[in-house]
Amino acid sequence: MNHRYLPMTAADEQAMLETIGVQSIEELFSDIPASIRFKGKLNVKEALKEPELLHYFDKLAQKNVSLKQYPSFLGAGVYQHYIPSIVDHVISRSEFYTAYTPYQPEISQGELQAIFEFQTMICELTGMDLANSSMYDGPTALAEAAMLSAGHTKKKTILVSKTVHPEARAVLQTNATGQRLNVIEIEAKNGVTDLEQLKEAYGDDTACVVVQHPNFFGALEPLAELEAITHQQKALLVVSSNPLSLGILAPPGQFGADIVVGDAQPFGIAPQFGGPHCGFFATTKQLMRKVPGRLVGQTQDEHGQRGFVLTLQAREQHIRREKATSNICSNQALNALAASVAMAALGKKGVREMAYQNVQKAAYARAQLKKHGVKLAFAQPSFNEFVIEVNTPVKEVNEKLFEKGIIGGYDLAQNYPELAGHMLVAVTEVRTKAEIEAFAQEMGAL
Numbered sequence: 001m002n003h004r005y006l007p008m009t010a011a012d013e014q015a016m017l018e019t020i021g022v023q024s025i026e027e028l029f030s031d032i033p034a035s036i037r038f039k040g041k042l043n044v045k046e047a048l049k050e051p052e053l054l055h056y057f058d059k060l061a062q063k064n065v066s067l068k069q070y071p072s073f074l075g076a077g078v079y080q081h082y083i084p085s086i087v088d089h090v091i092s093r094s095e096f097y098t099a100y101t102p103y104q105p106e107i108s109q110g111e112l113q114a115i116f117e118f119q120t121m122i123c124e125l126t127g128m129d130l131a132n133s134s135m136y137d138g139p140t141a142l143a144e145a146a147m148l149s150a151g152h153t154k155k156k157t158i159l160v161s162k163t164v165h166p167e168a169r170a171v172l173q174t175n176a177t178g179q180r181l182n183v184i185e186i187e188a189k190n191g192v193t194d195l196e197q198l199k200e201a202y203g204d205d206t207a208c209v210v211v212q213h214p215n216f217f218g219a220l221e222p223l224a225e226l227e228a229i230t231h232q233q234k235a236l237l238v239v240s241s242n243p244l245s246l247g248i249l250a251p252p253g254q255f256g257a258d259i260v261v262g263d264a265q266p267f268g269i270a271p272q273f274g275g276p277h278c279g280f281f282a283t284t285k286q287l288m289r290k291v292p293g294r295l296v297g298q299t300q301d302e303h304g305q306r307g308f309v310l311t312l313q314a315r316e317q318h319i320r321r322e323k324a325t326s327n328i329c330s331n332q333a334l335n336a337l338a339a340s341v342a343m344a345a346l347g348k349k350g351v352r353e354m355a356y357q358n359v360q361k362a363a364y365a366r367a368q369l370k371k372h373g374v375k376l377a378f379a380q381p382s383f384n385e386f387v388i389e390v391n392t393p394v395k396e397v398n399e400k401l402f403e404k405g406i407i408g409g410y411d412l413a414q415n416y417p418e419l420a421g422h423m424l425v426a427v428t429e430v431r432t433k434a435e436i437e438a439f440a441q442e443m444g445a446l
Contacts, residue, residue: 049067054342065407067271071435072407073365075385076216077165077263078271082354082430084345087268092339099220101330105309107150112308115296118280118340126260126315127253128282132293134336135279135328138263139168142210143175143242144281144292144326145259149208149236150181152290154322157182157205161193163215164240166415172210181207190377191219200231208259210235213252214245217424218362219378219384231256243280243339244265245383247355259283268342269335288312292326328340357429358384360446365427365436372444377422385426387412387419390446394423397446404442 013025019156022028029037048056091097095110101114122131135141146158158176160169164184167184167346174184187194192210202209211232213221223239230237236258244266246252246315264278265271283291288440289312296310300390322349346354366376369388377387390397394411401408418440425434 001281026302028201028203045422048261051285065402067407070402070405070407071431071439073409073425073427073431073439074407075428076410076424077167078274078277079266079384079428080271080430081266081428083268083270084342086345087338087341090341091334093195093309096334096337099333102310102333104273105307109308111333112296112310114337114340115331116308117344118336119296120420121340121343122243122264122282124282125243125251126241126257126282127251128257128260129285130288130291130295131280131282132291132295132331134264134292134331134333135261135281136332137275137277137279138240138261139165139171139264140328141261141279141281142168142238143172144328145238145261145283146172146181146208147175147179147326148259148287148290148292149238150179152287153207153235154174155205155207155235156172156180157184157203158207158210159184159186159187159198159201159235159348160210161186161198161212161215161221162194162416163188163191163217163219163221163327164212165216168212168240173433174275188217191215191380192221193226195225198226202229202233202235206233207234208238210238212240212241214242214249214383214385215389217289217380218382219380220249223252223257227256237357243384244351244355244358247351249355249383258287263338264336264339265435268338268340269368274370276332278332278339292328293331315411354429355383358427361429361431361436364417364433365425365431365440368437368440369425372440374440374443377419384428388423388425388443390421390423390443393446394421397423397443400446401439401442402436406439406442 017023017028021252032272102111106110110405119131131350137142150156158181160172160183173183186198186201192215211221211226213223216222227237231352237256238256238259238261241252241260241262243262243264260282262280262344264280269277281291291312294310295312296308299309301307301308343351362382366386370376375389377389394413398408408423409426412422412424413420
């Protein structure tokens with residue numbers, strides 16, 4: 001009989017106690033002094049029968065609202081996008097769904113080829129020479145890029161723009177603390193990195209400059225100017241990008257970026273309460289042997305047939321510990337597969353069209369909001385996110401929007417106190433004209 005859970009009977013309990021060699025539960029815990037053992041009755045409700053329990057949890061679940069019910073204008077790093085139906089079909093196959101690390105190439109060719117294709121597509125999007133097999137998420141990839149930069153340049157200072165996602169900056173700070181590196185945050189000016197402050201902070205000990213493009217406010221950073229500042233004393237330029245935006249924007253590789261990282265979530269990965277996601281890490285041939293995680297390489301077997309193998313693993317489990325450049329021990333193979341299937345299903349024209357719709361619908365939303373008297377915070381060009389000013393606290397605005405059946409934007413005051421009363425709005429290709437107009441109308445009425 002198949003069970004959705006493992007049942008526990010009194011006979012099962014007794015059999016386990018006998019196997020251990022004790023007579024009772026009391027004897028099992030006898031090593032714990034009686035004076036500190038809890039002897040009362042736990043303050044929890046009585047157990048429910050299974051139908052009652054299911055009904056109870058159904059009622060709890062009904063308190064949540066999903067993206068299938070309400071249109072969402074919330075982005076800030078996690079986005080609702082079109083996912084081709086074939087994605088779920090492929091990643092639900094048992095050979096992918098249950099697979100772990102493809103250490104044995106002779107039985108893992110499908111998994112290895114899927115990862116290889118992911119690497120290839122990430123390289124095409126970013127304009128870089130090579131990409132690894134994926135990372136846990138975008139913030140992890142960004143932190144690893146900064147750590148690689150410090151190790152490669154032998155310098156200790158990391159300059160990171162405050163227009164980089166706040167959570168990514170927090171992960172970076174945690175990693176830098178362990179490596180005894182100095183992180184200096186560069187302020188934003190008019191929605192993008194303050195170039196003058198960056199020039200002042202830049203020095204002989206700068207290992208890298210870390211920026212996000214499009215940045216956390218949705219604005220496009222001046223990559224050409226950032227590259228010129230970064231490379232004047234051989235620091236590395238690390239760019240975090242939304243991969244979908246690269247379907248229409250010039251890739252960071254064309255601007256001289258040394259490392260391009262990001263989160264593949266926009267391709268084939270549902271928001272799913274914030275994770276799991278799939279980070280990507282792309283770089284130049286010069287840094288190939290210092291890339292964290294693992295790469296999948298293409299080779300030939302003894303019969304001349306194409307095959308795939310894991311190669312260039314830089315973690316301490318595979319090389320001398322003192323030469324390891326990272327302790328990242330795995331990758332997000334299943335989510336990387338989802339991203340690969342989505343990109344393959346869309347094709348180059350489809351990815352470009354999807355990115356184009358994000359730009360156009362966001363522009364339409366801006367125009368509609370202005371029409372209803374809502375003020376835009378920044379005039380910078382953007383991709384699918386932008387910042388608006390509201391007259392009341394964003395939390396209150398979002399509560400009123402929710403009552404109208406709309407999920408509002410992100411409250412920037414949570415991370416930027418100076419931007420209290422500012423909302424980050426995301427508009428993707430799945431938002432309809434009617435939904436955008438309704439949102440703008442409600443915002444104008446608040």
